[in-house]
Amino acid sequence: MTAAPLIEVEDLRIDLDDGARHVAAVEGVSFRIDRGETFGLVGESGCGKSITALALIGLLRRPLSVAAGAIRFEGREIQGLSAAEQRALRGNRIAMIFQEPMTALNPVSPVGRQIAEMFVLHKGKSWREANQLAVEALANVRVPAPERRVKDYPHQLSGGMRQRVMIAIALACDPDLLIADEPTTALDVTVQAEIIELMRNLCAERGTAILMISHDLGLVANVCRRVGVMYAGRIVEERGSDDIFRACAHPYTQGLVDSLPRLGSRAALGRSRLREIAGVVPAIADFPSGCRFNPRCAQATEICRTTAPETTWLGAGGLVRCHHHA
Amino acid sequence: MKLGTSAIIGGTLFALAIFVGLFAPWLAHTDPVMGANLMNAEEPPSWTWWFGTDAQGRDIYSRVVHGARISLTVGIVSQLVNSVIGVTLGLTAGYWGGWWDDVVNGLTNLMLAIPSLIFALAIMAVLGPGLTSLLIALGLTNWSFTCRIARASTLSLKSQGYVQAARVLGYGDLRIMITQLLPNMVGPIIVIGTLGMGGAVLAEASLSFLGLGIRPPYPSWGSMLSEARDQITTAPWLSVFPGLAIFLTVLGLNLLGDGLRDVLDPQSRSRRA
Numbered sequence: 001m002t003a004a005p006l007i008e009v010e011d012l013r014i015d016l017d018d019g020a021r022h023v024a025a026v027e028g029v030s031f032r033i034d035r036g037e038t039f040g041l042v043g044e045s046g047c048g049k050s051i052t053a054l055a056l057i058g059l060l061r062r063p064l065s066v067a068a069g070a071i072r073f074e075g076r077e078i079q080g081l082s083a084a085e086q087r088a089l090r091g092n093r094i095a096m097i098f099q100e101p102m103t104a105l106n107p108v109s110p111v112g113r114q115i116a117e118m119f120v121l122h123k124g125k126s127w128r129e130a131n132q133l134a135v136e137a138l139a140n141v142r143v144p145a146p147e148r149r150v151k152d153y154p155h156q157l158s159g160g161m162r163q164r165v166m167i168a169i170a171l172a173c174d175p176d177l178l179i180a181d182e183p184t185t186a187l188d189v190t191v192q193a194e195i196i197e198l199m200r201n202l203c204a205e206r207g208t209a210i211l212m213i214s215h216d217l218g219l220v221a222n223v224c225r226r227v228g229v230m231y232a233g234r235i236v237e238e239r240g241s242d243d244i245f246r247a248c249a250h251p252y253t254q255g256l257v258d259s260l261p262r263l264g265s266r267a268a269l270g271r272s273r274l275r276e277i278a279g280v281v282p283a284i285a286d287f288p289s290g291c292r293f294n295p296r297c298a299q300a301t302e303i304c305r306t307t308a309p310e311t312t313w314l315g316a317g318g319l320v321r322c323h324h325h326a
Numbered sequence: 327m328k329l330g331t332s333a334i335i336g337g338t339l340f341a342l343a344i345f346v347g348l349f350a351p352w353l354a355h356t357d358p359v360m361g362a363n364l365m366n367a368e369e370p371p372s373w374t375w376w377f378g379t380d381a382q383g384r385d386i387y388s389r390v391v392h393g394a395r396i397s398l399t400v401g402i403v404s405q406l407v408n409s410v411i412g413v414t415l416g417l418t419a420g421y422w423g424g425w426w427d428d429v430v431n432g433l434t435n436l437m438l439a440i441p442s443l444i445f446a447l448a449i450m451a452v453l454g455p456g457l458t459s460l461l462i463a464l465g466l467t468n469w470s471f472t473c474r475i476a477r478a479s480t481l482s483l484k485s486q487g488y489v490q491a492a493r494v495l496g497y498g499d500l501r502i503m504i505t506q507l508l509p510n511m512v513g514p515i516i517v518i519g520t521l522g523m524g525g526a527v528l529a530e531a532s533l534s535f536l537g538l539g540i541r542p543p544y545p546s547w548g549s550m551l552s553e554a555r556d557q558i559t560t561a562p563w564l565s566v567f568p569g570l571a572i573f574l575t576v577l578g579l580n581l582l583g584d585g586l587r588d589v590l591d592p593q594s595r596s597r598r599a
C-alpha cells in the first residue's frame with residue numbers, strides 16, 4: 001500500500017466563462033505530489049500552468065472556475081472546504097511565491113512586518129514574538145544583517161533580496177507544499193541560480209514538497225524529480241526529469257528540449273539562434289480539434305487533426321499523449 | 327519627501343490655528359462670554375483691546391481666540407467622521423463589488439446631487455442648534471468625495487501583486503483591506519480630508535451665521551459674524567477679525583491640502599514624473 005499523496009489532482013478541468021463563451025482552459029489534468037517531493041509543470045506561456053496552481057489553492061476567480069475533477073490535499077477535497085478552512089491552508093500548509101518580487105510585496109510596509117504577519121495570522125503569535133521570528137526567518141534566507149533589514153521597505157531592496165523576502169514569507173509557517181510560479185523569471189541569471197539553490201536547500205532541509213512552474217524546462221528539470229509538460233491546457237507528457245532529456249516521447253517536449261541552450265554550444269550561439277518551436281500557443285477560444293499541438297507539429301497526420309490522443313503509459317510511471325509518440 | 331512652499335505656508339497657518347485653539351484660555355485676555363463690561367462697549371482696536379470690543383464690551387480678541395476652539399473642533403471632528411464613513415463605504419464597495427457597490431454608489435450619487443450645506447441645514451433644522459448637532463450634521467454630509475477616492479483606489483489596488491499575494495498567503499478580507507489596501511490610499515485620503523476640513527470650518531461659520539450652529543453668546547467665528555451683522559458699518563472690527571480668522575484658517579487648510587497632494591497623491595506624482 002502506498003501512502004496517501006500530499007496533493008493529488010485528478011482529471012481537473014478549469015472553465016473560462018465570460019458570458020460570451022464557455023470553454024475549457026485546462027482539461028484532464030492529473031498529477032500527484034508526495035511529501036517532500038519535487039514536481040514541475042513546464043510549458044510555454046499561456047499553457048494554463050498558473051491557473052492550475054491557483055485552482056490548487058482554491059483561488060480561481062471569475063471568469064475561471066473548476067468545472068470538473070478533484071484536488072485533494074492530504075486526502076481532503078479542496079473544493080469541499082469552507083472559505084475559512086481554505087484560508088487556514090493558504091500560506092500555512094500550502095505557500096506560493098511568484099514571478100514578480102517587485103510587486104508581490106506591500107510597498108508601504110516594512111518587510112519584517114510582512115513576514116511577522118504570517119506568524120500572527122497562522123500561528124497565533126503575539127507581534128512581539130512574531131517580529132523576533134521574522135528576524136530569524138530573514139536570517140534563514142541568508143539576508144545579511146537581518147535585524148536591520150527587517151525595517152527596510154521593499155523599494156530599498158534589490159530584486160534578488162526581495163525574492164528572498166518572498167521565500168521567507170512563504171516558508172515562515174513551514175508549509176508542506178511550496179508552489180513556485182516562475183520564481184526567477186524576472187531576475188538576472190546569476191541571481192536566478194542563487195535563489196533556486198536557496199529555495200531547493202531550504203525545502204530539502206524541511207521536507208517541503210515543491211511544485212515548480214516555469215516555461216524553462218532546464219530549470220524545472222534541474223529542481224524537480226518529475227516533470228509534467230503542459231500544452232494548451234493539457235498535460236502531454238509526464239516523466240522523470242532524467243528521462244525527459246534521455247528519451248522524451250512527445251514532439252512538443254522534444255521542441256522544448258531542442259530550444260534549450262546546450263553545454264558546449266555557447267560558441268555557436270553567436271552565429272545561429274536557438275531552435276524554437278514555430279508558432280505560438282493558441283488562445284483558449286481557438287484550441288484546434290484533435291491534438292491541440294497539431295498545427296505546430298511536424299509529425300502531425302490526419303488522425304491528429306480529428307482525434308485527441310489517449311494516454312499511453314510509459315515505463316517508470318511516465319505517460320505521453322500523442323498518436324505518434326517516440 | 328519634499329514639501330512645497332504652499333504646504334509649508336498652509337501648514338504654518340493651520341498649526342497656528344491649532345496652537346491658538348489649544349492654548350486659548352492662556353492666550354485670551356478676558357473670559358469670552360462672561361467678560362462683558364458695558365464701560366468698554368464698542369471700543370475700536372487699540373493697545374488695550376487688540377481687536378476692539380463689542381456692544382456688551384466683550385474683548386473681540388479673546389472671543390476670536392476661543393472661537394478657534396469651536397471652529398477647529400467642528401472642522402477636525404466632523405471631517406474625521408466623514409473620512410471614516412467615506413473610507414469604510416468606498417473600500418468595502420470597491421473590494422466586494424456586487425449589490426453593496428451599487429448601494430454605495432447610489433448613496434454617493436445622492437450625496438453629490440444634494441449640496442452638502444443644504445443637507446446639513448436640513449439636519450440642523452431637525453436636531454436643533456448646538457455643537458453636537460453641528461458635528462452630526464457636518465460629519466454625515468461630506469463623505470462622498472472620500473468615498474469616491476477610496477473606491478477608485480481600491481479598484482486599482484485590488485489587482486496589484488501584493489493584494490493577490492496576500493490572498494494566496496491566507497489573509498482574510500478584513501486583513502487585506504487594513505494591511506494592503508488602506509495604507510496604500512492614505513495619501514489621497516489625507517489630501518481630501520485636509521481640503522474637507524477647510525470646507526467644514528466654512529460650513530460651521532455659515533450655519534452659525536444663519537443661527538443654526540453655535541448660538542450666541544458662545545463664540546464661534548460664524549456666530550460672531552452673525553452677531554456683528556447689524557454693526558458692519560458702525561463697528562467693522564466686529565466682523566473683520568472673525569472673518570479674517572476664518573479666511574486664514576481655510577486658506578491654510580487649502581494650501582496645505584494642495585501642497586500635500588503634490589507629495590502624497592501618487593497620481594499627481596506620476597503626472598509630474
Ligand SMILES: Nc1ncnc2c1ncn2[C@@H]1O[C@H](COP(=O)(O)OP(=O)(O)O)[C@@H](O)[C@H]1O
Pocket residue numbers: 016025043044045046047048049050051052062063064283284
Ligand atoms: N483571469 C483570466 N481571465 C481570462 N482568461 C485568463 C485569465 N487568467 C488566465 N487566462 C487564460 O488562461 C490561459 C492560461 O493562463 P496561465 O495559466 O496564466 O498560463 P501560464 O501560466 O501557463 O503562462 C491563457 O490563455 C490565459 O489567457
Ligand code: SF4
Pocket residue numbers: 250251252291292293294295297298299300301304309321322323324325
Ligand atoms: S498527436 Fe499528432 S499532432 Fe499531436 S503531438 Fe502527436 S504527432 Fe504531433
Ligand SMILES: [Mg+2]
Pocket residue numbers: 046049050181182
Ligand atoms: Mg504563468
